[in-house]
Amino acid sequence: MSSGTTGRRWTIAGLVIVAYSFFPLLWMISLAFKPPSDIVSGDPQFLPTTWTFDNFTSIFSDSLFTRALINSIGIALIATLLSVVIAMFAAYAIARLEFPGKKVLLSLALAIAMFPQAALVGPLFNMWRGIGIYDTWIGLIIPYLTFALPLSIWTMSAFFRQIPWEMEHAAQVDGATQWQAFRKVVVPLAAPGVFTTAILTFFFCWNDFLFAISLTSTDNARTVPAALAFFQGASYFESAVPYVMAASVIVTIPVVILVLIFQRRIVAGLTSGAVKG
Amino acid sequence: MTTVETPSTREARGDIATSDRARGERRLGLYLTLPSYIVMILVTAYPLGYALVLSLYNYRLTDPGGRSFVWLQNYWVIITDPVWWNDFVTTLMITVITVAVELLLGFWFAFVMLRIIRGRGPLRTAILIPYGIVTVVSAFIWRYAFAIDSGFVNQWLALGGFNWFGDRWSAIFVICLSEIWKTTPFISLLLLAGLAQVPEDTQEAAKVDGATAWQRLYKVTLPNMKAAIMVALLFRTLDAWRIFDNPFVMTGGANNTETISFLAYRQNVTLVNLGMGSAVSVMLFLTVVVIAWIFVKGFKTDLSQVRGGQ
Numbered sequence: 001m002s003s004g005t006t007g008r009r010w011t012i013a014g015l016v017i018v019a020y021s022f023f024p025l026l027w028m029i030s031l032a033f034k035p036p037s038d039i040v041s042g043d044p045q046f047l048p049t050t051w052t053f054d055n056f057t058s059i060f061s062d063s064l065f066t067r068a069l070i071n072s073i074g075i076a077l078i079a080t081l082l083s084v085v086i087a088m089f090a091a092y093a094i095a096r097l098e099f100p101g102k103k104v105l106l107s108l109a110l111a112i113a114m115f116p117q118a119a120l121v122g123p124l125f126n127m128w129r130g131i132g133i134y135d136t137w138i139g140l141i142i143p144y145l146t147f148a149l150p151l152s153i154w155t156m157s158a159f160f161r162q163i164p165w166e167m168e169h170a171a172q173v174d175g176a177t178q179w180q181a182f183r184k185v186v187v188p189l190a191a192p193g194v195f196t197t198a199i200l201t202f203f204f205c206w207n208d209f210l211f212a213i214s215l216t217s218t219d220n221a222r223t224v225p226a227a228l229a230f231f232q233g234a235s236y237f238e239s240a241v242p243y244v245m246a247a248s249v250i251v252t253i254p255v256v257i258l259v260l261i262f263q264r265r266i267v268a269g270l271t272s273g274a275v276k277g
Numbered sequence: 278m279t280t281v282e283t284p285s286t287r288e289a290r291g292d293i294a295t296s297d298r299a300r301g302e303r304r305l306g307l308y309l310t311l312p313s314y315i316v317m318i319l320v321t322a323y324p325l326g327y328a329l330v331l332s333l334y335n336y337r338l339t340d341p342g343g344r345s346f347v348w349l350q351n352y353w354v355i356i357t358d359p360v361w362w363n364d365f366v367t368t369l370m371i372t373v374i375t376v377a378v379e380l381l382l383g384f385w386f387a388f389v390m391l392r393i394i395r396g397r398g399p400l401r402t403a404i405l406i407p408y409g410i411v412t413v414v415s416a417f418i419w420r421y422a423f424a425i426d427s428g429f430v431n432q433w434l435a436l437g438g439f440n441w442f443g444d445r446w447s448a449i450f451v452i453c454l455s456e457i458w459k460t461t462p463f464i465s466l467l468l469l470a471g472l473a474q475v476p477e478d479t480q481e482a483a484k485v486d487g488a489t490a491w492q493r494l495y496k497v498t499l500p501n502m503k504a505a506i507m508v509a510l511l512f513r514t515l516d517a518w519r520i521f522d523n524p525f526v527m528t529g530g531a532n533n534t535e536t537i538s539f540l541a542y543r544q545n546v547t548l549v550n551l552g553m554g555s556a557v558s559v560m561l562f563l564t565v566v567v568i569a570w571i572f573v574k575g576f577k578t579d580l581s582q583v584r585g586g587q
Contacts, residue, residue, distance in 0.1 A: 108314070244417055
C-alpha cells in the first residue's frame with residue numbers, strides 16, 4: 001500500500017527527530033555517571049567504564065551547588081509568579097477591554113522581546129551596586145520578570161481571547177453572585193492558560209545565564225547556570241566534567257518532568273503566543 | 278446619505294450610560310496595564326538612557342576620579358577598533374548559519390509533526406526537550422562532546438587530537454551546533470502553527486489540478502504561511518544576534534569567537550570600563566533596531582501577526 005509506506009516513512013522520520021532530541025541527553029547522563037578518571041584516561045568512550053553515583057553525592061555535599069540550586073529555584077519561582085500576576089492584569093485588559101494605550105503596550109512588549117539584554121548588563125550592574133541590590137535575589141528577579149513579561153502577556157491574552165466570557169454573565173443571570181460567577185466560572189476557564197504561561201515563564205527564568213553571571217558575585221544569589229562555570233575537580237589533576245554534567249542532569253530534571261506532563265499545553269502556549277492561530 | 282448623529286439624538290437613546298461605561302472601561306484598562314508599563318519602562322528604557330549618558334564619558338570603575346566627558350570618542354574608538362568588527366563578523370556568521378539551518382531543519386520537523394500519524398504526542402514531547410534545556414547545559418554537553426580529553430567526536434570520526442576550539446571556524450561550527458540543536462524545536466513549532474493554518478482545500482484543489490508535491494509547497498503552502506515564516510525568522514534572527522551563553526561556555530571568546538553581547542559583557546562587567554561598555558551596549562541596541570527595521574520595512578514582516586496585535 002502506498003499510503004502505508006508513506007505513513008511508515010513519516011514514522012521513521014519521527015524516530016530520527018526523537019534521536020536528535022535525546023542523543024545529547026544520553027551523552028550528558030553518560031558523563032554524569034562516569035568516574036572522573038574516565039575523562040582523563042586519554043581514551044574517551046561514549047559510555048562510562050563503570051557507572052558511579054559519586055558525582056551526584058559530591059555535588060550535593062558542595063555548598064557551591066546546593067546554594068545555587070536553592071537560588072535557582074527560589075528566584076525562578078518568584079520571578080515567574082510576579083510576572084504571571086502582572087501579565088494577567090494586562091492580558092485580561094487586552095482580551096476584554098477597549099482602551100487607549102492597548103497598541104502601545106503591545107508594541108512595547110514586542111520591543112522588550114527583541115531587546116538585546118546584554119545592553120542592559122552595564123547600566124544594571126552599576127545601578128544595582130548603587131542601590132544595594134547587586135548580588136541579591138531581588139536583583140535578578142527584577143530583570144527576569146521584566147524580560148518574561150512580553151511572553152507572559154502574549155501567551156495569556158491569546159488564551160483569554162478564547163474564553164467564552166458570556167458564561168460569566170450567564171451564571172449571574174442564573175442567580176450566581178459576581179464573586180461566585182468569577183470563582184466557579186471564570187477561574188476554571190482561565191486557569192489552564194495562566195498555568196501554561198507560568199510553565200513557559202519558568203523555563204525562561206530557569207534558563208538565564210547572562211544576568212546571573214553579571215549581577216552576582218557570590219553564592220548569595222548565583223544560580224546554577226552561573227555556578228557551573230565555577231565548578232572544579234576534587235583536586236588539580238581531576239576533571240570537573242562529571243560534576244558539571246551531574247549538576248546539569250539535576251537542573252534538567254524539572255524541565256523533563258514539566259515537558260512530559262504538560263506537552264500539549266506547552267505546544268499550545270508556544271504557538272498561540274507567538275503566531276496568530 | 279448617512280444620517281449624522283448629534284449629541285442630542287445619542288442622549289435621547291440613552292448612550293450617556295454607555296459612554297460612561299466606555300470611560301470606566303478605559304480607566305480599568307489603564308489601571309490593569311499600568312504595572313506592566315511601569316516595569317517594562319523602568320527596567321529597560323531607564324537603564325538604556327543611563328547607558329546613553331555614560332557612553333559619553335571616559336569612566337572606569339577602577340578609576341572613578343578620572344571620569345571625564347569625552348563626547349562621542351568612545352564610539353569612534355569602537356568603530357575604528359578591529360575587535361568590534363571581529364565580534365561583529367562572528368555574530369553575523371553565527372546568526373546567518375544558525376537561522377538558515379534552523380529554518381530548513383525546522384520546516385522538515387514541522388512537516389513530520391504535521392504528517393506523522395503514529396506517535397504524534399511522544400514526538401512533540403521529544404522535540405520540547407531541547408527547547409526546555411538550559412542553554413548553558415546544552416553548551417557544556419556539546420563542548421564536552423568535542424573536547425580533546427572527554428569527547429567522543431574525535432574518537433568516532435577518527436580525528437585523533439584535533440582541537441575543535443583551537444581554531445575560529447571549527448569553534449564557531451560547534452557553537453552553531455549547540456545553538457541549532459536547542460532552538461530548532463522552537464522555530465519548528467512556530468512553522469507547524471503556520472502550516473496548520475494553510476487551508477486543506479487549497480492543497481486538494483492544487484492536487485486535483487495536477488500540481489506536484491514541490492509545486493504545491495512553493496505555490497500554495499509557502500505563500501500562505503509567509504507571515505508566520507517572517508515572524509519566526511525575525512524572532513530567531515534577533516535571538517541569534519544576542520548569542521552569549523554558547524561562546525562564553527565553549528571558548529570564553531578565545532580565537533576570535535567573541536560575539537557583540539559578549540563584548541558588552543566583558544567591557545562592562547569584567548573590565549568595569551563603564552564608559553566604553555555603555556557605548557558598546559548602545560551600539561548593540563542600535564544593531565538590533567536596524568535588524569528589526571530591515572525585517573519590518575524591507576521584508577514587510579507583519580508584526581500584527583504576533584498574538585495580541587489584533
